[in-house]
Amino acid sequence: MATKLILLGLLVNLFMLTDAESVGVCNGGYGDNLPSKQDVVTLYQNNGISKMRIYDPNQDTLEALSATDIELMVGVPNDALQSLTDQNVANAWVRDNIQRYSNVNFKYIAVGNEVDPNNENSQYVDYVLPAMQNIHTAIRDAGLDDRVKVSTATYTGLLENTYPPSKGAFKGNVVGFIEPIVKFLAQNNLPMLANIYPYFGYRGDPNKNLQYALFTAQKTVVTDDNNGLQYSNLFDAMLDAHYAAQARVGGENVEIVVSESGWPSDGGQEATIDNAGTYYKNLIEHVRGTTGTPAKQGISIETYLFAMFDENQKGGDETEKHFGIFSPDQQLKYDGLSFN
Template identity: 60%
Template sequence: MALNLLLLGILIKFFVFTDAQSVGVCYGEFGNPLPSQQEVVNLYRANGITRMRIYAPNRATLNALRGTNIELILDVPNIDLESLNDRNKAITWVTDNVLNYRDVKFRYISVGNEVDPNNPDTRRFVGFVLPAMRNVQNALIAAGLNQIKVSTATYTGLLAKSYKPSEGVFHDNVVSFIGPIITFLGQNGSPMLANIYPYFAHVGPPKLSDLSFALFTRTTPAYDDQGRQYSNLFDAMYDAHYAAQSRLGGSDIEIVVSESGWPSFGEDVATVENAGTYYKNLISHVKGRTGTPARPGRSIETYLFAMFDENQKPNKETERHFGVFNPVTRQKKYQLSF
């Protein structure tokens, strides 16, 4: 009896700890000044951050990651997608950026980021994403690196409808692009990567009135969706993505939140207080076992955007203020536990 109880205790601990997710942080480099890549990796380790996303191969970053326990999402930049439609160039890319760093813990390769048939800045890449994914996957398999999963990072802009979450659906002209990708992910046991930003959904257009719904501070459900109670916008957006991919055969494909964040400056709700509240509550939510109303009882692998404010980013002022660390002092902007 005592032995059975001991074994049961070990099993419970095993499942609890394997289900709990480490929250990752995206590492962008559109800022000046920024610490060196080695200093950044040291900062990740000192703060217990064991997952990172970088948006392009960077030799200094990859060298700094050697021998660490930091798991990595490595992006193929959109501008490189066309070249990787050539099988030999994909093999060279994998050799140069993965095989040469066997002591780096690659978790996923994200082949493209937010490629969208309806976005004039990215629509030219649409036809290159899936062939590049296949070529990178085949190069990894040929190298014996089957454990590294290949995916692409999507975003809520691909959805024609996200309210209510169960009615989530892709734009009609997105289906022919994303449907075969979903099939590929299912065949290879890879997750879908999705950038989910309640901040952008809140500010609109149209602007939503309930800030507490976006910041995880609402204490009662905002609405009911087929018996599912939604009290935060993150869950609603996540489940809308899940509903949309499920319509195309992706009900068994996990969604990894490859970006989520809140800016601290630039618009009326972009404040240090709101950003700190969002990041703190997001971490608590995704590390727990509550899941979402449509996917309950599980933690959600999530990557905060971003490590530092990036003062060289173009477009809106808010885009430059998503950092969770000060790049000069290297101190946390918010009291977060990763």
């Protein structure tokens, strides 16, 4: 009997290990000191990073990825969305950037990134859904829809309420934009992509709790009064707020892939090497588990870290230049990170 129990325990542990979700890393390019595309792909391979996100179909990167096992999320830049409202243009985009690279392990196409009626990307709002629909049609007609999933990358800025998580809701003037997108994803069994940044949630919180943001809180910090669910980290709370917002517009069963998450190492409040290293290490350990979030127990949290390198030409706040987990000289900035 004891032997059977030991064997059962080993099988359970083996199952948990093989079911663990490996993390991806976003590969941005806003730098004048970054390695070659081939060197970047080699760096992914040498560090066991099995998933990559890029923000446009860069030819050199796609060629470097050919015949590797790296899963790829490829983006459609916002300024290309309007052209893709023409089905013929969408067909050509898929032919030139997906079908042409038959040895690349495409997984997702992110049609637009952080388009929002309330930010600098508002001019693209009317183009996201038709572009998604046309790209999806082109992918389906190419016989690739069983493995290449079409979506768009949203972010927490679309929400008007994130506390408590169960009250998560999209802003009033966002609903008309996002609801048809969520319903399209639900109808086609496609995931939503969401950029989740506890760093920015922490900065905007008047009751700042750094341990809650860094996964280092030793006990429950937030109890959701609506359902009694308990939260010890801000990442789960923000993700569940997204799930709650989706449920309100017909997306209760639309899975969320975390398409970006990171912490800067310089340039702003609590942006330090120690905090960033703590965040990345704890995030990786968290999402590689199989417990899910309090509201979505048992659902793996597929996550892409932002970003591969510090990017010295990135616009915006100074922190935007310091999200890399590697320095441009290809040296890992944080000890103890393991990606698989």
